[in-house]
Amino acid sequence: MSTSSTPTPANSAPVEVSAENKEKGEKLKAEANEHFKNQAYDKAIELYSAAIEIFPNPIYYANRSFAYFKTESIGYALNDASKAIELDRTYTKAYYRRAAAYMSLGKFKLALRDYEAVYKVKPNDVDAKTKYTECNKIVKRLAFEKAISVDSKSVAESINFDTMSIEDDYSGPSLENDKVTLKFMLDLMETYKAQGKLHRKYAYKILMDIKALFMTQDSLVNITVEDKAKFTVCGDIHGQFYDLMNIFKLNGLPSTENPYLFNGDFVDRGSFSVECIFTLFGFKLLYPNHFFMARGNHESAYMNQIYGFEGEVKSKYTDLMAQFFTEVYNWLPLCHCINNKVLVMHGGLFSSDTVTLEDIRTIDRNRQPPDEGLMCELLWSDPQIPNGRAPSKRGVGVHFGPDVTKAFLERNKLEYVIRSHEVKQDGYEVAHDGKCITVFSAPNYCDSVGNKGAFITMTGKDMVPHFTTYEAVEHPDVKPMKYANSIMNFLS
Structure with a gap:
C-alpha cells in the first residue's frame, strides 16, 4: 500500500497517510463541499470532521473553519484556521479564514x-x-x-434641537408636547410599514429621553407580574421589523395590561433595524414600567460596524446619530428578574460558581462589552448538553452545562432562566431539565435559515412558560445586510 506525508508543524515528523485514506478524505471533503453549497453547514461540519479524523489535511481544517463561521461558531472557526496554518504555514486561505474570525470578534x-x-x-x-x-x-x-x-463630550451634549426645524412637507408622526403617546406609536408603526421615516428631530428626542430613562435603572431590573396578569418574553429581533409587527398582531400591542420584555439583539443583519429600535424605544418611553429591554451582544459598537446597524443609521440619518446609539446601548440593563423566580438574560451563565443576583445588579455596564467577566458572559454564553463548562464556540463567553444551571438557580433561589442568542429551528428550545429556555424571535433568520420564530407567555401566579411559534411574513425587497460594512466582503 503506497503512502504519502501530510504537512506538519515545524520540528515535527511527517504524518504518513495511506493512499486509501487520502482517497476517503477527498471523497468526504467533496461531499461536505456540496452540503456547504446548499447551506447545510452542520452536515458539512460533520463530514469535514470525518475527513480530518482519517487525514488531517489543512484544507479540511480551513473548510471546516468556514462552515463554523457560517454557523456563528467563531471560536471554533478561529481554532480550525489556526490549526490549518500550523499544518501549512504557506496556506494563504487559512490566513484569510483566521482574519475573518478575528474581525467578527x-x-x-x-x-x-x-x-x-x-x-x-x-x-x-x-x-x-x-x-x-x-x-x-x-x-x-x-x-x-x-x-x-x-x-x-457626550453626543447628547452636542445636540441642539433649536436648529432642527420640521419641514412643511413632513407628514410622519409627531411627538405631542415632546412626549411619546399611543397615537404617536400607532402612526409611527404605520409610517414604517409604508417605508416612511421618522423626522430626525423626533428621533433624537427619543434617544435623549430613552438614555435618561435607562440611566436610572440597575444592571439587573426586577419585574413584578400580578397573579392573573400575562407577561411576554421575546428573543432576538435582528432588524426584522415586519416580523416584529407580526408578534404584536399575534399577541397584542404592548400596554399596561400586556407587558413585554425584549431580550436583546434588536438590530443588525436585518435591514429594518432603525424601524425596530425606534418602535421598541417608543414603547419603552410610553410604558416605562410595563415594557422592558435588555442588552444583547449586538448592542455594541463593533458589531454594529460590521453587521449593518451603523451603516443603516448613517444612511437613514447621520453619523452623529450612530454615535448616539452607542451611548444609549451602553446604558441598557443586562438582565431582568421576574417575580424573583425567573432570570432573563441575552446570553447565559458564568464561568464562576459564586455569582449572585447582587453581583449582577452592581455591574458597571456603561461601556463596550469586555472580553471576559460577568457582563461578557451575560451577553455571550451558551448552554451545552454535558455537565461542566467548556470554551465557547463563539470565542467569547463560556458553554455551561445543566449542573451549572442547577447550582446557579439553587444559590439564587430561582426556578429557571430564559435566554436568547441562538437560532432554534422551532423558535425555542427547553434544555437542562426544563431549567434553561432559549427563545429566538426572528423567523427565517437573514431570509435564509428557514427557522420559526417564537415568544414566551406566562402568568404571574405560576410562571409556567407557554410557547407561540410563527413563520416569517413578507417584507419589502430589501435584503438582509444591505447596510453592512465593506468589512463583510472580507468574510466571504
Whole structure:
C-alpha cells in the first residue's frame, strides 16, 4: 500500500497517510463541499470532521473553519484556521479564514497581522492588497477615534434641537408636547410599514429621553407580574421589523395590561433595524414600567460596524446619530428578574460558581462589552448538553452545562432562566431539565435559515412558560445586510 506525508508543524515528523485514506478524505471533503453549497453547514461540519479524523489535511481544517463561521461558531472557526496554518504555514486561505474570525470578534489588529502575512507573500495579488489596505484603514480609524474620545463630550451634549426645524412637507408622526403617546406609536408603526421615516428631530428626542430613562435603572431590573396578569418574553429581533409587527398582531400591542420584555439583539443583519429600535424605544418611553429591554451582544459598537446597524443609521440619518446609539446601548440593563423566580438574560451563565443576583445588579455596564467577566458572559454564553463548562464556540463567553444551571438557580433561589442568542429551528428550545429556555424571535433568520420564530407567555401566579411559534411574513425587497460594512466582503 503506497503512502504519502501530510504537512506538519515545524520540528515535527511527517504524518504518513495511506493512499486509501487520502482517497476517503477527498471523497468526504467533496461531499461536505456540496452540503456547504446548499447551506447545510452542520452536515458539512460533520463530514469535514470525518475527513480530518482519517487525514488531517489543512484544507479540511480551513473548510471546516468556514462552515463554523457560517454557523456563528467563531471560536471554533478561529481554532480550525489556526490549526490549518500550523499544518501549512504557506496556506494563504487559512490566513484569510483566521482574519475573518478575528474581525467578527472585533480583533482588527490580529486580523491585520494575518492579512499582512498574505500580502507579504503575494504583494502583486489584488485581493491580498485590498484586504490588507482596508483592514489597515479600520485599525488606524479605530486608533484615531480612541485617541480623540478621551476628552470628548457626550453626543447628547452636542445636540441642539433649536436648529432642527420640521419641514412643511413632513407628514410622519409627531411627538405631542415632546412626549411619546399611543397615537404617536400607532402612526409611527404605520409610517414604517409604508417605508416612511421618522423626522430626525423626533428621533433624537427619543434617544435623549430613552438614555435618561435607562440611566436610572440597575444592571439587573426586577419585574413584578400580578397573579392573573400575562407577561411576554421575546428573543432576538435582528432588524426584522415586519416580523416584529407580526408578534404584536399575534399577541397584542404592548400596554399596561400586556407587558413585554425584549431580550436583546434588536438590530443588525436585518435591514429594518432603525424601524425596530425606534418602535421598541417608543414603547419603552410610553410604558416605562410595563415594557422592558435588555442588552444583547449586538448592542455594541463593533458589531454594529460590521453587521449593518451603523451603516443603516448613517444612511437613514447621520453619523452623529450612530454615535448616539452607542451611548444609549451602553446604558441598557443586562438582565431582568421576574417575580424573583425567573432570570432573563441575552446570553447565559458564568464561568464562576459564586455569582449572585447582587453581583449582577452592581455591574458597571456603561461601556463596550469586555472580553471576559460577568457582563461578557451575560451577553455571550451558551448552554451545552454535558455537565461542566467548556470554551465557547463563539470565542467569547463560556458553554455551561445543566449542573451549572442547577447550582446557579439553587444559590439564587430561582426556578429557571430564559435566554436568547441562538437560532432554534422551532423558535425555542427547553434544555437542562426544563431549567434553561432559549427563545429566538426572528423567523427565517437573514431570509435564509428557514427557522420559526417564537415568544414566551406566562402568568404571574405560576410562571409556567407557554410557547407561540410563527413563520416569517413578507417584507419589502430589501435584503438582509444591505447596510453592512465593506468589512463583510472580507468574510466571504
